[in-house]
Amino acid sequence: MQNSRGAGQPIWTRTLAGWHIVFWVLLGMTLGLSFLGHLGTARQAVYVGTVLVLGSAYQFIGLPAIRSRRRLPSYTYRLVLIACLATLIGIYPQSVFLMFIASAQIWLLCEDLREGIGLSVLLVLAVGTAQLWSAGWGWTAFWEILPWMLVSLVVSLLFGIWIEKVITQSQQRAELIEQLESARDELAEAHHSAGVMAERERMAREIHDTLAQGMTSIVMLTQAAAAELSQGGASVAARLAAIEDTARENLAEARALVAAFTPVALSEATLTEVLRRQAERFAAETGVDVRVSLDLPDDEVAALPQAQQVVLLRSAQEALANVRKHAAATQVLITLGLSDGGVWIEIRDDGSGFSPGVASTGFGLNAMRGRVEESGGTVQIDSAPGHGTRVQVLIPAVQEDV
Structure with a gap:
């Protein structure tokens, strides 16, 4: 029932040094007082010998038994x-008056309540018999000693039972503390793992919304430039310039991802x-x-928290x-507005559309939805084959403190 930290040890064991001192002080006082009692040579010799036996038994049997909790040395002592x-x-x-320390040591070494009660009764009977x-x-x-014996027994039992309950509560408290600490460690580890996974998902969204889309633009511009080059290349220079601009922007976004998560564009405009x-x-x-x-x-847009502006920009x-990849549209309208429900952005196109309940959503739309929901918002997608697509993102409007 003892734990490695000592939190569940009996009060006696945790204050062993103090009880050790008390034992030797009382034993020494008893020996000293006996020389003032005029016991006679033979009785004094027996008394001194008994004191030496008790001191040796405590030092070489009792004290190790207290520390090791072994039953045979405990009973012997x-x-x-x-x-x-x-x-x-x-x-x-x-x-x-040595009964004070004797009773305490009996309860100190007991393993259960019955053992403590039995040895306490034996101690009182032995001491009462000696007095008689x-x-x-x-x-x-006998009638003079009997009340004292009964009082001593009752006090010893009440004291021992109370201490036993304190020890039991202490052990239960120690076990509860260990369980709470274990649960706290497990919870901290779970929070850490969840944080790592959330950060990975966040990084994946950032990379998809910046670097991956930029790379897609570069690929498409390169393909268009190659096609125009094979037909004479009149506007290849403009295509190459667009590729260079997109690549530079991607590089800036990559550096921003390393330094922070605020888009480079929003930090400059x-x-x-x-x-636009x-x-x-x-x-x-x-x-x-x-x-x-x-x-x-514009001033209300600028007053939006940076995190909300990032969500709106990434959604667009x-x-x-x-x-670009799916719609084959000729017109796109991006609308940014404010309503009672919060700030919203809508992207509407006249492309080929799709069936939201049938078509599978890729990582991009899932990432958009996850980002918006993290900010407390919602995503609504309306589309039908041949009728274009409308994507609306709504997030609660909370203005930054100035």
């Missing part, structure tokens, strides 16, 4: 303790300006007519990437 104490009190009745022998075995002495630049670049690369419409003033980028 307590029986020697009771016998020596009865002898000392029989020779010199004033030694009775010292008084001459008369009935008068407002969300409105970045959306994205629309112009997308139109230049694909030939699709892209317009940006604002249903709220993902929607445009899907238009």
